[in-house]
Amino acid sequence: MARKGFEDRGQGLGRREVLECMVWAGTGVLWAVSGGVPHSVGMIGDALAAESTGFTFLQMSDSHVGFDKAANPDALGTLREAVAKVKAMPIKPSFIIHTGDITHLSKPAEFDNADKVFGETGVQIHYVPGEHDIIDEERGKAYLERYGKGSKGAGWYSYDDHGIHFIGLVNVVDLKGGGLGNLGAEQLAWLEADLKDKSNSTPIVVFAHIPLQVIYKEWGWGTEDGMQALNLLKRFGSVTVLNGHIHQLAQKVEGNMTFHTALSTAFPQPAPGSAPSPGPMRVPADKLRTFLGLSTVSVVQGNKPLAIIDTTLAG
Amino acid sequence: MQILISQLRFAAAKLVLNRGLVVALVLGPVIGAMLAFGAVAAQDATKKDANEITIDNFTFTPKELTIAVGTTVKWVNHDDIPHTVVEKKTTFRSKALDTDDSYSFTFTSAGTFDYFCGLHPHMVGQVIVK
Numbered sequence: 066m067a068r069k070g071f072e073d074r075g076q077g078l079g080r081r082e083v084l085e086c087m088v089w090a091g092t093g094v095l096w097a098v099s100g101g102v103p104h105s106v107g108m109i110g111d112a113l114a115a116e117s118t119g120f121t122f123l124q125m126s127d128s129h130v131g132f133d134k135a136a137n138p139d140a141l142g143t144l145r146e147a148v149a150k151v152k153a154m155p156i157k158p159s160f161i162i163h164t165g166d167i168t169h170l171s172k173p174a175e176f177d178n179a180d181k182v183f184g185e186t187g188v189q190i191h192y193v194p195g196e197h198d199i200i201d202e203e204r205g206k207a208y209l210e211r212y213g214k215g216s217k218g219a220g221w222y223s224y225d226d227h228g229i230h231f232i233g234l235v236n237v238v239d240l241k242g243g244g245l246g247n248l249g250a251e252q253l254a255w256l257e258a259d260l261k262d263k264s265n266s267t268p269i270v271v272f273a274h275i276p277l278q279v280i281y282k283e284w285g286w287g288t289e290d291g292m293q294a295l296n297l298l299k300r301f302g303s304v305t306v307l308n309g310h311i312h313q314l315a316q317k318v319e320g321n322m323t324f325h326t327a328l329s330t331a332f333p334q335p336a337p338g339s340a341p342s343p344g345p346m347r348v349p350a351d352k353l354r355t356f357l358g359l360s361t362v363s364v365v366q367g368n369k370p371l372a373i374i375d376t377t378l379a380g
Numbered sequence: 381m382q383i384l385i386s387q388l389r390f391a392a393a394k395l396v397l398n399r400g401l402v403v404a405l406v407l408g409p410v411i412g413a414m415l416a417f418g419a420v421a422a423q424d425a426t427k428k429d430a431n432e433i434t435i436d437n438f439t440f441t442p443k444e445l446t447i448a449v450g451t452t453v454k455w456v457n458h459d460d461i462p463h464t465v466v467e468k469k470t471t472f473r474s475k476a477l478d479t480d481d482s483y484s485f486t487f488t489s490a491g492t493f494d495y496f497c498g499l500h501p502h503m504v505g506q507v508i509v510k
Contacts, residue, residue, distance in 0.1 A: 242496030
């Protein structure tokens with residue numbers, strides 16, 4: 066079941082140590098990253114105990130509010146379950162990053178329902194849009210009106226928290242036929258300017274809906290000009306890239322960069338190439354919750370690494 | 381005429397697969413063709429429009445379609461995931477098509493029209509208008 070999740074495109078970025086991990090079910094694994102090389106330090110129970118200090122934030126993704134097909138007839142219901150998990154966390158995260166596909170069809174009622182449920186977390190949420198969030202008639206206007214305040218272009222922005230520079234990118238707009246996700250020249254120029262005054266020692270967290278690196282080209286799982294963004298980030302000592310879109314966990318480390326894709330809270334998608342298409346994967350109803358979830362990212366102050374914990378709704 | 385022949389072939393192939401494999405092999409192509417003709421007539425009510433492009437498993441079928449000027453083409457999405465139909469030069473662009481939604485466009489000029497899904501741009505197709 067676990068197939069190669071990332072293409073090694075011979076980029077030869079940094080060290081050759083590459084660790085790949087595709088977790089499909091069960092509890093999460095805590096990954097700690099030291100000097101660009103990750104090692105797991107325990108399963109989720111131990112990890113939560115060990116990570117009682119420090120600054121944490123949460124990644125949620127691909128909620129697809131409004132989805133009601135066979136793979137999950139109640140995507141709003143499973144989002145509620147995910148939010149209940151957040152509310153029950155012993156230490157509240159500082160904020161939530163949502164890596165897109167908040168809704169399934171960009172309908173006002175879907176955004177309303179999503180906002181209502183996410184509002185229950187009582188935690189600030191930083192969004193980037195997925196392709197499902199910009200299919201209103203005016204192609205993205207509904208998203209920008211709700212979440213675009215203070216952002217540039219199609220909704221990209223950056224902010225600083227606890228000494229970390231966070232960058233939200235949009236790679237779902239103005240896609241070209243036959244191509245992949247797209248950042249575009251305007252956004253890349255903005256990113257270059259945004260990073261200009263940042264020192265190499267500033268930890269960077271960059272998030273976008275579609276994976277910035279090519280995971281599986283045949284299904285469009287990657288960003289056409291993603292390498293240009295990653296090249297701008299190469300000089301930094303610690304870069305964490307958080308994406309959604311593929312509804313499964315994939316993790317990879319290249320040099321100082323850690324790539325992580327999150328589980329969906331709505332429905333799973335098949336491993337690259339393992340099905341005729343990337344469409345929603347039907348799993349037995351009693352197993353569905355082991356395929357859905359959220360991720361906590363712990364940031365230990367000082368020169369220590371980011372650690373990512375994935376939690377499934379069943380776990 | 382070409383379309384009719386291909387439909388006959390399609391129907392014959394389908395019939396052979398469905399129930400006629402042994403019959404067709406034994407009795408030969410003449411009877412096979414007669415049966416196929418009957419099958420076409422019977423399927424008339426439900427048969428797919430020749431100018432319809434379906435979306436299944438993130439794929440446009442047929443991927444290439446040749447039509448005459450003035451023809452209306454209809455795209456139907458059968459996936460659980462919405463898709464759009466966008467012509468490369470945005471000659472036409474559909475709204476998001478949810479499951480079983482369709483979009484039609486009438487081609488009033490000759491040319492080659494490359495289109496793709498605006499949400500999943502690896503999905504591509506072509507309409508040739510003569």
